[in-house]
């Protein structure tokens with residue numbers, strides 16, 4: 001960074017600077033006359049490792065790079081470093097010149113002096129900081145929303161919108177632990193669509209995808225808000241039923257089985273497989289079981305439902 005003279009000897013006007021707007025110009029001009037004006041070549045970083053200072057852009061522009069890849073442009077009349085002056089820390093993280101840039105450099109002591117002497121400067125500084133806090137909060141809110149969006153994406157299955165296997169692996173142990181702690185029942189229903197390979201072979205994979213989406217929507221819509229539907233893999237789904245006994249889970253599975261059977265995939269009954277059916281395996285957590293054994297029990301029950309002729313439930 002090259003020192004090119006004093007502010008008093010330069011042709012720059014205080015009127016154009018946010019921090020000095022509506023403040024006593026003559027008083028400020030006298031106070032700032034000896035301050036250094038320096039020039040930063042295009043692309044050069046504003047390296048300020050040892051002292052907290054305020055910089056006001058006189059011409060050109062600075063780029064302040066955030067840790068999230070955002071770039072904040074600082075234009076003539078705007079300043080950087082207010083916060084580092086106030087908290088006496090050097091935090092001019094990653095600031096570089098977008099163009100040949102001339103800066104007014106004000107040492108921290110002088111900034112404090114100006115604040116003490118001028119209500120206008122103090123007010124402008126507060127306004128600036130308030131604006132920055134608002135901008136930072138808005139950015140934080142945007143990031144939170146984005147984070148929530150990606151969290152949802154990572155938990156849900158892309159085709160059906162049901163929870164995915166990763167969510168199940170995370171959540172089922174927690175549900176099991178809760179059931180153990182409270183002593184309440186926990187049931188699961190494993191669901192497998194019947195003859196789905198034949199459905200795909202007959203109507204094509206895209207129609208198969210569509211049917212799978214329909215089946216998932218039917219199952220999801222038939223559950224209580226406290227239940228969870230998960231795509232377990234392929235055409236297999238799992239329903240988690242907290243606070244649900246084996247008797248109640250059987251009723252739920254029967255309802256799901258009936259609802260699925262009633263769905264009309266193709267209105268034209270002359271087409272092969274105009275309906276979808278599913279087989280359902282019900283299991284309820286027992287004292288010695290962990291989550292894997294609970295799923296294995298539901299899977300074994302599902303196998304029995306398939307063996308018994310499909311389109312039915314089994315315990």
Ligand SMILES: Nc1nc2c(ncn2[C@@H]2O[C@H](COP(=O)(O)OP(=O)(O)OP(=O)(O)O)[C@@H](O)[C@H]2O)c(=O)[nH]1
Pocket residue numbers: 159192193194195196197198200204205206207208209210212233234235306310
């Ligand atoms: N369209 C579509 N098909 C899928 C998807 N995931 C799995 N499948 C198909 O589902 C079929 C499952 O076939 P199988 O495991 O043989 O079972 P099935 O034909 O349903 O027979 P049963 O289960 O014994 O009644 C396979 O053809 C898979 O390709 C998917 O996301 N979309």
